[in-house]
Amino acid sequence: MDIATFLGVVSGFGLVVMAIKMGGGLIWFWNAPSAMIVMGGTLAITLISYPLSDVLSVIKVLKNAFMYKIPQPSTLLPEIVELARIARREGILALEKRVKKMNEPFLSKGVELAVDGMEPDSIRGILENELIFTEERHKKGAEIFTVMGTFAPAMGMIGTLIGLVQMLRVMDDPKSIGPGMAVALITTFYGSIMANLMFLPVAGKLKLRRDDEVKYKQLIMEGITSIQNGDNPRVVEQKLHTYLSPEERSSLPQKNN
Amino acid sequence: MDIATFLGVVSGFGLVVMAIKMGGGLIWFWNAPSAMIVMGGTLAITLISYPLSDVLSVIKVLKNAFMYKIPQPSTLLPEIVELARIARREGILALEKRVKKMNEPFLSKGVELAVDGMEPDSIRGILENELIFTEERHKKGAEIFTVMGTFAPAMGMIGTLIGLVQMLRVMDDPKSIGPGMAVALITTFYGSIMANLMFLPVAGKLKLRRDDEVKYKQLIMEGITSIQNGDNPRVVEQKLHTYLSPEERSSLPQKNN
């Protein structure tokens, strides 16, 4: 579970609720038609912009944003180096019995194909393709949230316009402007809250997730190619180190090869 | 028929109508000069921005956005693999009698040229050219809608400015501000609704359509080249698989070659 996302959403909405309670009741900020037009309208626009299947997959993506366990390249790296050592000493077929014990499906799939004797280029092609689809799926997720974050305030403004026109039509005295205006403004408030405390920052985090995962899978691809080439394990280690930050590198267990 | 686009437009406008009805009559939101200035003005701007022929083709493009049947690469892939098998076993001329039965004109055109003995590079050139024009046509469609979505709110604001000036000119008492202001705001409302519930999301969907179709036609081009090269059908299948998402791949019928 990603603590930052959780902390951010809870504290963000918590602060807004607190600020509201300080100046009056929460009930003043509830307006069913406003909620309906902002949420429904944003969803409707998303349905026009994206195919149904993409919109439905957003829920999965959202869960992803909250529950995602960040992959730890530093735990994977020693494993790949070990595989390279075995492959170099005993031949690549010796990796067969280790495939089952791997926790990372992307790695085990690549090793399996190598054990099967597929050519390095073909393996790379297959893994790259899988990488591209992972990337596209994440990218589309971030895009849908960006679209929702762009149109939610627009729907908020449309709702406020409706409220203003209705209020102004029946207004015969500017003194009565208060409560009607307050209701009209709530729709803008909803659109703004949803975009700025939900859709846009989640889109930002999904973009970072994608970068992390792509980098992680590139490390695995690099490792599998090295294993197949029968590279020296020390060289493999050094190559893969370039995918780690200095902090991650210093957290690696020291090896004596 | 693309259900998402239809659902989105109907529910989006439905929600707006509902929200209006909750607070008064629909009639308050009808103003002929406002509609005229927003719709007419946006059309006029589009005519200045694009040649007449491009603007007229928008109607076709719009139909496309609603009625488009998304191409199913997964139904086409086995067909191409089968063609590769026949071409490899019986020679490329054996494909001649199958050309007529093909539903996909882009595929049948390519196979026909291959049967005619045209060189692979020339075929690729001709198909690529057709691909580029498909892409450009879709791109221009998306661009025109983006332009309309940008200028509709501007025309809405211009209409509101006209209404405000007229109202303020004759105003001798701020108390009478209500109804005049309401009418002035309706033009902004029209511009905003048209841009956010129509033009901009349709532009978004047209962009996705283009990506889908380009990917689909690239798959066909890849297939035709493979057939002409006399590639092993298994290799053809594997190559084309890279154009499918994992979901599409798992929906493919299992073959035993």
Place this chain on the structure above:
Amino acid sequence: MDIATFLGVVSGFGLVVMAIKMGGGLIWFWNAPSAMIVMGGTLAITLISYPLSDVLSVIKVLKNAFMYKIPQPSTLLPEIVELARIARREGILALEKRVKKMNEPFLSKGVELAVDGMEPDSIRGILENELIFTEERHKKGAEIFTVMGTFAPAMGMIGTLIGLVQMLRVMDDPKSIGPGMAVALITTFYGSIMANLMFLPVAGKLKLRRDDEVKYKQLIMEGITSIQNGDNPRVVEQKLHTYLSPEERSSLPQKNN
């Protein structure tokens, strides 16, 4: 004469005038200082942003946007194919007497250089250079209009601020806010009209013009290179076809070579 640009400008301004007349007299919307500050200010900003010569050339560019005859590649293509046929049959010198009869100066210049015996690379260099300058000139035209379309609303807002400050300074009663506010808003109205019904869409059309003309001249360059290489006329035709859209291709006269 480009009908769409003309239709667009006339109908756009016509609609605005109609909308104004429906709610009062046109005279309410005339304010000399407002017109002065928006038009003069936009011109002044353009003079700071661009050299004097570029600003003066805008008038020529504007005429171009309205009076431009779209080049018809489909009428030029048979001519180039015919030239290729003559050059192949009778040698490139045989083209000399046809140069005078050509309507397209870019084509006649290229053929002339080829007849003079200049090397293909040098000819390509000279023609490309001319192409680049055509492109830059059009690009600068579009850019100047974009700049004007960006700053006209800013000048409108500045004018409105001036009006508001003047009105508020002497205001001793909010009831008198009407007419002064109306005058102040007219400057915003002018800036908005000029940007959205003139500068920005004209900039859009100039960009399309540039793309059209570049594509057209690339077709000619491709043709001249082919002629000089003594390519088979059928091959020349096929090469040039890739510059046409399917519609343009089907409008070509059928040839039997």
Place this chain on the structure above:
Amino acid sequence: MDIATFLGVVSGFGLVVMAIKMGGGLIWFWNAPSAMIVMGGTLAITLISYPLSDVLSVIKVLKNAFMYKIPQPSTLLPEIVELARIARREGILALEKRVKKMNEPFLSKGVELAVDGMEPDSIRGILENELIFTEERHKKGAEIFTVMGTFAPAMGMIGTLIGLVQMLRVMDDPKSIGPGMAVALITTFYGSIMANLMFLPVAGKLKLRRDDEVKYKQLIMEGITSIQNGDNPRVVEQKLHTYLSPEERSSLPQKNN
């Protein structure tokens, strides 16, 4: 002296002053705290965004924007062609006595290095480096003005917010809103004027300056390389022609080589 920049600034501010005088006294538009917060604030933000040395160099850059003499490639081109002729006929050392008479330091530096016998690649490297620094200096100048043009309106708005809060705090009657509001709006007016009539268009002109100077120095570099290679003067001339626009080319003195 660049007449367009001067004309633009003078007429732009002149128009604003005229528009102000038409509706009242200039004194209404003077407010010391407003000027302080917009000018001082924009300067403070620039100091946070850029190192002190860059900010100080802005004054030099600004002088540059006003007093810059546009380099005339058409006067330089015959000189370079003449140098090529001498170098080809009498050897590159013959250029030594001409170096002192050159007005263009970039050209004389390059020729000097060539006379010294440095290799073409090294000369190109040194000149390119100088070109890159000229470009970066101009680019940074344009960027600083863009930053100032972005933050000046923001500071204007901040000043207006301060004025509004102060006015609203002591307001006990909406009727007294006028003069206080007028003062508050002046800060927005200052920010808007400074950004739109100064910072942003000057940034635009500096960008064009940079393009002009880069193109001019590229012409010189091309020329020096050609001289060192001992190219035929006619070829040199033709090569350099590609850096001129058709207008510039036709203004060149006709040569008979």
Place this chain on the structure above:
Amino acid sequence: MDIATFLGVVSGFGLVVMAIKMGGGLIWFWNAPSAMIVMGGTLAITLISYPLSDVLSVIKVLKNAFMYKIPQPSTLLPEIVELARIARREGILALEKRVKKMNEPFLSKGVELAVDGMEPDSIRGILENELIFTEERHKKGAEIFTVMGTFAPAMGMIGTLIGLVQMLRVMDDPKSIGPGMAVALITTFYGSIMANLMFLPVAGKLKLRRDDEVKYKQLIMEGITSIQNGDNPRVVEQKLHTYLSPEERSSLPQKNN
């Protein structure tokens, strides 16, 4: 300590405080819920957008922006040239005893690896990797500040909407609009101040810092490669000169080689 950043922040906030004091007391501009919603909300959004570790590192980055000592390539260049001279005369191993005395860790690391006999390509790979991580860290710092600068005004607007709704709900007379409106506007004021006088310009400076440091480390990398290649010290000097501006070059001590 970077004087410009310090001067900018102090003078920027000083000006705002002065402007406030001129029109009333500072106390009018203090509102606890407003501060809470803008600062807390912006932090919450940052937590949703970025992982916790990145957000925490912002404090380090901020210190960096204020306390950063700009690297002086002009003091480093003679040192590298000296190293090249020693390596050429006495062999690369002769550099071993000088490594300890170096102040620049990036340089000493590279020289150490070269003395250890690692291949130039591997050294370059390791140093480049370190360069990329330095760059990414700085880039992420600038991005986080940009995100904060984008969302702080949004949170300000949300707070103002809350204040407006609360004020309008209880308003029975427009005359009482003053003080409530003033409080509501303070939140917008906070968001605007924080974004424009802190987050956005600091993001700008961090971007420049990154460029400076990357350029500085590239110079070192270039130098180490030259030393290992045993290049002539004069050539090394000339190569490294290309990383200096004319000003920096003229400040270099003159050498007689």
